[in-house]
Amino acid sequence: MALFGERRVATQLTVQLRDGTWLMCDDLSKFQTSPNGPCVLGAKGDILMYVTDKMTDKQSKRGVGFVPKADPIDARWGHEITYIPADQIVRVDLRRQV
Numbered sequence: 701m702a703l704f705g706e707r708r709v710a711t712q713l714t715v716q717l718r719d720g721t722w723l724m725c726d727d728l729s730k731f732q733t734s735p736n737g738p739c740v741l742g743a744k745g746d747i748l749m750y751v752t753d754k755m756t757d758k759q760s761k762r763g764v765g766f767v768p769k770a771d772p773i774d775a776r777w778g779h780e781i782t783y784i785p786a787d788q789i790v791r792v793d794l795r796r797q798v
Contacts, residue, residue, distance in 0.1 A: 712795035713739050713749055717788050720757025724766055725750050731772075734779045745786030750779070 714724040725731070728738035731750045740748040750773075753766035772780045 708796045708798070710738070710794050710796050712793075713747075714793040714795075715747060715749065715784060715789055716791040717784070718790055720760065722755040722760070722766070723749065723751045723782065723784070724753040724755075726752045731779075734773065734781075736781055742786070745789065747784045747789065747792070748781050749784065751782045 710728050712724070712726060713728060714722060716722050725739065730752075731738040734750065736748050738750065742748070751769055752772065753768050755764070755766045759765070759767065774780070
């Protein structure tokens with residue numbers, strides 16, 4: 701995924717929600733050929749992303765860190781992408797290699 705004409709490819713996406721939960725896609729390249737690509741940054745601030753790891757506010761405060769979720773790609777059911785409305789997003793971290 702290129703952002704704003706950048707030629708560097710994004711490698712990781714992390715989103716913090718209003719309730720303190722963090723959602724992460726640890727390796728965007730795993731979803732390069734998935735429906736909608738690795739993620740979609742919507743024109744109104746909403747996001748579609750494949751969630752591989754999650755950390756609740758409670759887990760963060762206890763120092764637990766991210767917990768892996770079930771693989772978003774299931775051989776039988778297909779690809780599960782998560783929609784996040786703009787009004788639920790507090791912060792977006794996008795990691796790219798130099």
